[in-house]
Amino acid sequence: MARTAPKVERLAEDGEELTDALAAVLSVAEEQGTVTWSDVSDDITSGEWGRLIESGLLIDADGEGFVVDDPEGVREALEDADAAPSEDDEDGGWSTWDKLAGLGTLGLFAGYSLTSVRDAIAGGFVDLFLGPLNDLLPFYVVILVLAVITGTTSTILQDNLMDMSGMGDHQEKMEDLKERRQAAKERDDQEALDRLEQEQMELMTDQMGMFKQQFRPMVWIMLVNIPLFLWIYWIVFGGGQIHDPTPPVITLPIFGEVEAWRNAIAGPIQAWILWYFLCSLSFTQIIRKALNVETTPTG
Template structure:
């Protein structure tokens, strides 16, 4: 009974994550509604913190949540084993090509074909956490997007770049606040992963 309930909750969470992940790409109403809903929970933060620190807090929350999801939903031993197997296969293939060993090359090509199905399992294993992570990160991101849209005059001062409106573009569609958010999230995520001893692929 508990396993069935857990599986049902798991499927429901994945379904919601799927809707959020793809829904925000096509529905402006969904993006707006998410931003408004999250505003009831964290809309007070800009009144006590500069907005660049608010973005830092959001990045930290996302980093912690994402790290925990990856820690408990991904089979790191399997992923490391697959990566090592692929490296060994590539190394053996180079050696066989250099030595002109046709029989060995055919054998290795057969092994490569067998790994295709395992690659599919790896992709599925990595895609599932993305949907879980989206349950938290997407609503937070939509709130930040809505808040900035409603307060277009905000600026930030960047090293070497000077002061810019945070909703101005750095390059292409990449906005300054996107840049700051991801600059914050990368080191925070690394610190959290180190603290929680979350495995890496290397």
């Protein structure tokens, strides 16, 4: 059901008529094994039938009709859609918890400019957990460990909260629409062009919903990552003690030896920022490969 639920959720966002149509098709398919347009033409419109096929929930059964892909997952997703509060649908699938996480993230951003907020978050709460680690390990290893933590949490959150297959389906629909529009122009078929323009508007509406869905995991990622990043900032700028040789000598790839973590490396970019992002980018790629997480749209 991992990929089925987001597809049903997108149908629910487009209107209750589509979920009702899906339920009608599912009922006939479970009774007969396959379903054809003539079986359900009295209950759903041709547009709804086409939308179900486009969503990937209804797939061709080698010319013998259509079958519902993952019927058990569809049934569970329909039950969840019926139980979900309507205001979530209006906000692109964002739950109350997502909104609270968004508010929390906005509050955490204040830590970058307000010392009192940064000291309370980094020096008060986060240091309780990371302080012992900092006492045991050199600071460059501490940053490496935190990069692994943030890379792992980001990958897991993206995998669970983003539907890359849905984004791929949308891209395929846009490409197909472009080809059909070009063909209609060559035929000088104004009626088809008007119909395709309406279809394009509907796809643009779907795209706005996808943008909201893409931003949803970012809220949770920042909620985890910002406190850790603030703690590194707090340590580097004197909030705590760095467990390093005195004086510290840091050797960075390409840039060589650096005498202090606050030294500028490239413009305003300091050594600690560069080391964090090098570790984060490297380990995030490794973690994504290890967990087989897709981060690009797939059909």
